[in-house]
Amino acid sequence: MKLNWIRFGDYPAPGRLAIFVAMLLGVWVPVAVPIYWLVQDSNWVSILSMAVLYGEFILLVRFWGSKVYGQPHILKHYGLEFSRNNGQDLLGGLGFGLLSLLGLLIVEGLLGWLGWQLPDPAGLPKIILEGLAIALGVGFAEELLFRGWLLDELKRDYRPAVAIAANATIFALLHFIKPIEAMIRNLPAFPGLLLLGLTLVAAKRVGQGRLGLPIGFHGGLVCGYYIINTGQLVQYSGAVPEWITGMDQNPIAGISGLFLLSAIAFGMYRAAEFKLKSEK
Numbered sequence: 001m002k003l004n005w006i007r008f009g010d011y012p013a014p015g016r017l018a019i020f021v022a023m024l025l026g027v028w029v030p031v032a033v034p035i036y037w038l039v040q041d042s043n044w045v046s047i048l049s050m051a052v053l054y055g056e057f058i059l060l061v062r063f064w065g066s067k068v069y070g071q072p073h074i075l076k077h078y079g080l081e082f083s084r085n086n087g088q089d090l091l092g093g094l095g096f097g098l099l100s101l102l103g104l105l106i107v108e109g110l111l112g113w114l115g116w117q118l119p120d121p122a123g124l125p126k127i128i129l130e131g132l133a134i135a136l137g138v139g140f141a142e143e144l145l146f147r148g149w150l151l152d153e154l155k156r157d158y159r160p161a162v163a164i165a166a167n168a169t170i171f172a173l174l175h176f177i178k179p180i181e182a183m184i185r186n187l188p189a190f191p192g193l194l195l196l197g198l199t200l201v202a203a204k205r206v207g208q209g210r211l212g213l214p215i216g217f218h219g220g221l222v223c224g225y226y227i228i229n230t231g232q233l234v235q236y237s238g239a240v241p242e243w244i245t246g247m248d249q250n251p252i253a254g255i256s257g258l259f260l261l262s263a264i265a266f267g268m269y270r271a272a273e274f275k276l277k278s279e280k
Contacts, residue, residue, distance in 0.1 A: 078148030089212030097220015139219030168197030
């Protein structure tokens with residue numbers, strides 16, 4: 001019997017999401033299982049399995065867009081386009097994310113909450129390159145998934161405010177899946193993840209639907225976090241609790257990070273509104 005893909009587009013959003021995820025797992029698990037069996041290094045297991053997952057995700061969304069919605073260029077519809085504007089957005093977002101995180105740490109240093117340490121000059125360039133590579137990979141993969149595919153699916157059924165809130169909530173929940181003890185201990189980090197999700201949606205709106213700015217901003221935060229922690233550039237003084245400076249030394253997983261993200265989100269939403277009004 002021939003499968004009528006177009007009918008899937010008439011399903012409610014939860015049904016479409018479940019079908020898509022089931023299809024993705026169906027093509028990923030047969031490839032991932034041998035990787036877990038045959039590869040001994042846990043880091044390479046993670047890298048290879050995730051690379052396969054996102055490669056298959058990109059192929060599947062293109063197939064999904066073409067068959068279910070009649071949109072053969074669904075990636076461009078999501079905001080993933082190779083253009084000068086998108087490239088400028090990505091670089092600007094990367095710099096903004098890095099500088100935002102650095103600014104937060106500088107303020108915390110002035111308040112006596114942390115001290116700066118001299119890095120190893122020989123190892124720092126390698127750490128920076130690793131941070132950039134990881135940041136761009138994470139930013140690209142997660143923004144295409146959450147602010148691309150998922151947000152689009154939600155917007156097809158729900159009002160923009162509901163779709164945005166659901167998108168940020170799902171983003172935060174999926175990043176918060178950990179052993180129960182770790183979830184309880186890191187509970188103060190959940191609002192930061194939620195607010196980060198809202199901020200990244202705002203970044204996409206500022207970029208007029210392009211993914212360059214959210215990819216760059218997300219990547220900038222990841223890059224800064226990696227460099228600071230791997231390079232051991234700061235030492236927290238313990239003058240204030242972790243829930244203020246950030247759980248597990250994650251700067252955005254604390255009250256100070258929440259203030260930073262709140263200010264950025266507010267600024268981005270106002271910038272998006274200004275752009276919208278100026279175009280009318």
